Amino acid sequence: xxxxxxxxxxxxxxxxxxxxxxxxxxxxxxxxxxxxxxxxxxxxxxxxxxxxxxxxxxxxxxxxxxxxxxxxxxxxxxxxxxxxxxxxxxxxxxxxxxxxxxxxxxxxxxxxxxxxxxxxxxxxxx
Amino acid sequence: xxxxxxxxxxxxxxxxxxxxxxxxxxxxxxxxxxxxxxxxxxxxxxxxxxxxxxxxxxxxxxxxxxxxxxxxxxxxxxxxxxxxxxxxxxxxxxxxxxxxxxxxxxxxxxxxxxxxxxxxxxxxxxxxxxxxxxxxxxxxxxxxxxxxx
Numbered sequence: 001x002x003x004x005x006x007x008x009x010x011x012x013x014x015x016x017x018x019x020x021x022x023x024x025x026x027x028x029x030x031x032x033x034x035x036x037x038x039x040x041x042x043x044x045x046x047x048x049x050x051x052x053x054x055x056x057x058x059x060x061x062x063x064x065x066x067x068x069x070x071x072x073x074x075x076x077x078x079x080x081x082x083x084x085x086x087x088x089x090x091x092x093x094x095x096x097x098x099x100x101x102x103x104x105x106x107x108x109x110x111x112x113x114x115x116x117x118x119x120x121x122x123x124x125x126x
Numbered sequence: 127x128x129x130x131x132x133x134x135x136x137x138x139x140x141x142x143x144x145x146x147x148x149x150x151x152x153x154x155x156x157x158x159x160x161x162x163x164x165x166x167x168x169x170x171x172x173x174x175x176x177x178x179x180x181x182x183x184x185x186x187x188x189x190x191x192x193x194x195x196x197x198x199x200x201x202x203x204x205x206x207x208x209x210x211x212x213x214x215x216x217x218x219x220x221x222x223x224x225x226x227x228x229x230x231x232x233x234x235x236x237x238x239x240x241x242x243x244x245x246x247x248x249x250x251x252x253x254x255x256x257x258x259x260x261x262x263x264x265x266x267x268x269x270x271x272x273x274x275x
Binding site: 025031045047052053054083088091 | 136137140179
């Protein structure tokens with residue numbers, strides 16, 4: 001994530017995810033995980049890209065550019081009603097790069113989070 | 127411009143759902159919501175349930191219980207939470223909460239307090255060791271088990 005506070009707002013207030021663990025780990029460090037409301041045991045870590053033990057300054061800058069450029073697709077979400085979910089998320093300001101479309105593999109839309117990561121959103125059983 | 131069959135129906139149902147999300151603490155008149163969405167009450171309930179798996183009333187109750195969970199984590203009293211989310215009877219609220227959450231509001235609150243205390247004093251129990259190692263958190267003395275607990 002480019003910014004954990006912004007990511008918190010996106011995943012919790014827009015997508016409706018629950019906060020699983022929110023632990024301050026020292027100055028500028030925070031372990032923040034969320035879960036889809038129907039999957040309390042699935043943790044999605046919202047990790048900041050900062051210079052530190054994981055990234056050098058240069059690699060952090062490079063990673064941030066890649067994320068902001070929409071390079072990474074991190075997974076597939078499913079919902080009960082794609083059209084309703086699409087309308088609701090659009091009303092909340094979520095950016096969709098593909099509207100609900102019937103593909104050969106299923107009924108799917110694509111959206112981006114606040115950092116630029118993209119996800120597929122499909123409808124269960126369709 | 128996107129177009130799909132019955133888009134106008136979806137938008138009206140979604141608008142109603144968002145209205146409930148924003149006004150759950152008030153005394154919502156679900157008949158009024160149906161009128162605002164230009165549906166008959168029967169049609170509104172049927173479409174809402176088809177979309178969300180719950181009737182509007184069931185959904186309103188669910189939202190109130192979910193919001194009450196957030197307030198209980200703030201250590202607000204059960205009765206204050208009850209009225210804050212739109213219930214007018216503590217016993218009704220408690221019964222509904224227990225049925226939907228599997229435990230009483232008080233028990234839920236205490237479990238949240240206990241979990242938060244554990245996160246504050248022993249955060250490494252909630253973080254995969256690989257991530258903790260990569261971030262250098264396992265080396266920090268402040269994350270060792272507190273001798274005060």
